[in-house]
Amino acid sequence: MQICRDVPDLRTAVARFRAHGARLGLVPTMGALHEGHIALVRAARSGSDRVIATIFVNPAQFGEAADLAAYPRTEAADLAMLEAAGTDAVLIPKPDTIYPPGDETIVETTRLAQMLHGAVRPGHFRGVTTVVARLFNICQPDAAWFGEKDYQQLAVIRRMTRDLHFPIEIHGVPTVRAPDGLALSSRNARLSPEDRAAAPVLKRALDAGRAIALPGVDLADIAGTIRETMAQEPRARLEGLDIVDPRSFLPATGPLTTAIGIMLSARFGQGDDAVLLIDQTEIAP
Helix, strand or coil, rough: CCEEECCHHHHHHHHHHHHCCCCCCEEECCCCCCCHHHHHHHHHHHEEEEHEEEEEHHHCCCCCCCCCCHHHCCCCHHHHHHHCCCCCEEEEEECCCCCCCCCCCCCCCHHHCCCCHHHCCCCCCHHHHHHHHHHHHHHHHCCEECCCCCCCHHHHHHHHHHHCCCCCEEEEEEEECCCCCCCCCHHHHHHCHHHHHHHHHHHHHHHHHHHHCCCCCCCHHHHHHHHHHHHHCHHHEEEEEEECCCCCECCCCECCCCCCCEEEEEEEHHHCCCEEEEEEECCCC
16 A cells, blocks of 8 residues: 655556556545445445545634544554555645645535535535545546535535536445444544443434334424434534435425435534534435
8 A cells, every 4th residue: 555645646656557547436534534434445445446545634624723633633543444445545645735835726515515514514515625626636536435424515525526527426335333323433532431322312313203204294293303302312412403305405394205315413522522423314205
């Protein structure tokens, strides 16, 4: 596995792979890897000849300096996991490599970035699309893999890729969960033991909503059931609950007649130590 810390080294690796006619798959990460990330690498491995991963804690998608500072960095363990999963090259750039001094360019999906989770975390998706667009340009893959847990992020990246005519296939990979149902996330490591024990309420709430999601059931009743389940866990502070059309991400209302996406977010902990977790599900009647 080749480790690249600047753009010329990565592009040299890409040129070498291309010289042999390889199809390239990309898995962008912020490090602190877990089995969810490795599922992305395995999916990319099955759909590509060569797999490139990136490890970059992107400052542009953090709204709070404390949140950025608290994000775990585990480079040695990350590299061991990526190599074991069959990654061919890894880009680990410094911030001023991705964002050169004096840079002025941003990339933003103007509607999708401002709604739903984007309203909870202003500027977050602008940071995501800006860094992903730069990584796409640096790595020039044929396809890229992202987790479905970040439901809106996946839609944002798909829209950006289409709008900017990137010749890149975007693939979603199902959420990987712990045995108790909590979606794997690098943020889970920041939870206190008590909050970690409470966090599976997100999956329980989604499951409760799914359990009553029969054709014709009013979506307001599904939302009410999810809220009631979340309220049973005093350590969880509900931040957002959105039921949307998966194609447009516009709010869905009325009786359940077509597929819906449910997006859920909650905070665990207090003050600067509070951790925002998200989860999602799709339901087809």
